[in-house]
Structures are given as structure tokens and as C-alpha cells.
Amino acid sequence: MWELFFAPFVEFGFMRRALLGCLAVALGSTPLGVFLILRRMSLTGDAMAHAILPGAAIGYLFAGLSLGAMTLGGLVAGMIVAVLSGYITRVTALREDASLAAFYLISLALGVLIISIRGSNVDLMHVLFGSVLALDNAALTLLCGITSVTLLSLALLFRPLVLECADAQFLRSVGRFSAATHFIFLTLLVLNLVGGFHSLGTLMAVGVMILPAATAQFWVSRIGSMMVVASLVAVLSSYAGLLFSYHFSLPSGSTIILVAGVCYVVSTVFGPRGGVLQVTRAVRAMEV
Amino acid sequence: MKYALAFENYSLGYNRSPALMNLQTEIPKGSLTAVVGPNGAGKSTLFKGVIGELTPLSGQMSFGEIGGKDIAYMPQQSEVDRSFPIxxxxxxxxxxxxxxxxxxxxxxxxxxxIAEALSAVGLDGFEKRIIGSLSGGQVQRTLFARLLLQDSPIVLLDEPFNAIDAGTTADLIELVKRWHSEGRTILAVLHDTEAVRLHFPRTLLLARELVAHGPTKDVLTAENQFRARQMCEACSGASDMCSRHVA
Structure with a gap:
């Protein structure tokens, strides 16, 4: 029991660091994920995660695998895409999902290209899939800092944000919160994706945002409880994923996301709110 | 005449193409006015201008003696995300x-x-229900209860009686009349001209510009309505040309 569940973290410092890093990312990202899903913006999260890649790659081009340069690059690129994609949707006839897909395909290609110019495949893997087992003090501080800022901002912004989602027109009619709320939300999103990219990589960072939130949808109906359930799922996935990856020598990032994925798939079947079983039962009850 | 809202050569639009042009009129204080016109006539656009979501392309709007902006606004129901869990x-x-x-x-x-407002719209016992589980009529009652709490001198209703059952419509019209008797200024976008004739003393007829404004029976004439339809068809073509020219 001890050997299986606790020993890896007691014996190895890198496992403890990995756990702390993952928990920080999980706690900060999942509440944002809940809002993303409720606002039908999952694809936006995906596009922004990809958009961070070329920014981080440019940072890498100038400074190598430096935390500061890659974080800054990622932040700038993420914000540019957040603003641009909104703008493109407003001024062109292209539907939002199409313009987002275009954005993230271009970003991904560009990012991979820039890193390949100077770096090795190892570096590329590092950026794409993160390095949760090699988090240093600076990276951990950054991750925990981002999470603290996120949770604090969400607490301050909660009421306007809920209203912005449920009835944006009304929020606009009572004050000037609407635009600021949306912008701060996007900023938090970029911050967390950049944080997630250090631990899980650009491609996986969205996973820990979306999957637990999607899972929670199948179990509870109130937004507060969704955030709690989603955070629990994310924390559990981080812990279980790290254990699996340790015992079976699997890559940590993908294992964590896969554990969250299993939670999601199980929920789609057994979830009491719109799960497959519940829906079939409801249909059968109506037929009888 | 004391006015609640005055528009002076007031134009609104999206992306530089105008949706409502050169509105020049005054909404009397304490009046109950229906805003009527064909699709795309600029009715909802006018409301977005009044609440300050759109800035005018030209002209001015002023609030009479009410001064600052204290408006209760009810968006179209389609603007409310009913799947959001609140x-x-x-x-x-x-x-x-x-x-x-x-x-x-x-x-x-x-x-x-809040309890009083809920009971005024007939939603006692619905406090904990998620809006996604309500019928269209119940959602509309919820939005009306919210308006009651806003307690504003100016009330804007965008298609308040669209796609809801007759019972709910009757109840909500009673509420509107109560607000009217309390001296509030009410503007409502409506499609059902029968309801307008029955319940709304004044009408503002729009077709991308002002067609007519005054007592309902003078405004809702067959001639005016025909003219509004024609103007809307004619100017939708013209404005397309305008926007192409700008682009």
C-alpha cells in the first residue's frame, strides 16, 4: 500500500515537485475550464494553447530553454491571438470555429518550425509535451503564483463573469464590466496555458483544463459544484497519473491527461446528468 | 412636453454601415410606447444605443430630467444563455x-x-430551479422579476411577448400597465400589432429611419405600415451598396 501510493513521493524529490506543479496547474486551470465549456469556448482554449507555441519558440530561439523568455514569449503570443481571433470573427464572414482552427494550425506549424531551426528533437518534445519531472524552483514558483492569481481574480470577478456568460446584454446595460470581464478572463486563460505548458506541454495543457470540467458536467448542475467536482477530478488525475507513470515508466503528461480522459469516458456512460445510461433510461421511461 | 428620451439626428450602425438613420424625436416622460417595424428596421439597435452598448455614428441622445443612465433593459430571450447553470x-x-x-x-x-418580485410574476417556489429547466414563459417571468428589482424610471423591453403562452402574456402585460401607472417610461419592441392597438397608447414606427411617432391609432395606419415595409426593402438594398462601397 505504502509502496504503491506514497513511497514514490517520499523517496524522490522530483516526484514531489511534479505533484506540486500538477496540483497547482490543476487547481488554477479547471475553474477556467468550467467557464470555457459553459460558454462553448473549448475550441478557443485549444486554439490559444497552440498559439502559445510560436511565442515560446521565439523565446527559445533567443534564450534557449529559459523559463523567463519562453513564458514571456508565450504570454505575448497568447494575448495576440486572443485579441486577433475575436477581431477576425467580427470583421470577416468566417465562422468563429473555422477562424480558430485556422489560427491553431498555423501556430502549431510555426512553433514546430521555429524550434527545429535551432534546437534538437529533445527540445521540441520538451516544449510540446512539457517536462513535469524536471520542474525547478523557479518553474514551481511561477506555477503556484499563476494559480494564486487565477483563483483570487476568479473570486473577485465571479459575479460579473457568471452574468457575462448567462446574459451578457444585461451586464452591458447595467455597467461597464462586460468588456473588462471578458478581457481579464482571456488573460487568465493565457496565463494558465503558459503555466500548464511548462509542466504538461502546450498540447496537453488544455487537457487538464477541459477534461475535468467536461466530466463535472455529467455529475452536478450548479456552477459552484461543477468547479469543485472538476478540481477534484483534476487533482485525482494528477496524482494517479504521476503514480502510473512512475510505476509503469510512462510519460507523465500524457498519463495524467489519459486518467482525466478515463474519468470523462466513464462519466459519459454513467453520469446521472445526460450520461448514456441515464438518457436511455429516460427515453425508455417515456415510451412506457 | 416633458421628455424621458430625446433623439437629435441620431444614427446607429454596425461596422460603419447604418442600421438606423437620423432619428429625430422625443419619448414623453411616463409614456407607454410600442416600437414597431419590419425585420431589420433598427428596433433592437435603437435599444442598444439607448443602453450605451452602441455609440451613435452621429447625432445625440439625451435623457430628460431623469438625468443619468438608469434604465432597466430586458434583452430578447434568445440573447440569454438558458443552458447556463444559474x-x-x-x-x-x-x-x-x-x-x-x-x-x-x-x-x-x-x-x-426578491421574494416579492418572484411572487409578483407568479414564480413562488421556483427560487432554486435552474433556468435551463424552465419553459419559455417562465424564463420571461424570471426576466420580468429582475426588471421589477431594477426599479428604474425607464424600462426597455425587447420582444417581451415573443414565443410565450397566452396566460403568461396576459400576466406580463398587467405588470407593464402597473409600471405605466407608476409613471415609468416604457418602450417595448413588439410584432403583434393587435396587442399594440389594445395595450399601447403610443407607437414609434421605424424602418431604418423614423416613419411615424405618436398616438397608436394615428401611427398604425395601413398606409404607414405599407410605407415602412417599402422603405425597409428599398434601404436594405441601398445600405448593402453603401457597405460594399466602404469595404
């Missing part, structure tokens, strides 16, 4: 925004007012 109580409580803002607590006094 309860009837929370939705209605947002009507207190002016008093509690983003951080204020809902106190006992507020709680009682």
Missing part, C-alpha cells in the same frame, strides 16, 4: 446590481424584495 433566484437577484454591484451581499432586505 438559478431563478440568482438571475432575479442580478436586478439588484445597481445596489449591490459585483461584490455587495444580498441581505435580508434584498432577499425579501
Amino acid at each position: 438559478s431563478v433566484y440568482e438571475m432575479v437577484a442580478m436586478g439588484l446590481w445597481k445596489e449591490i454591484g459585483a461584490y455587495g451581499a444580498v441581505g435580508l432586505k434584498h432577499h425579501n424584495r
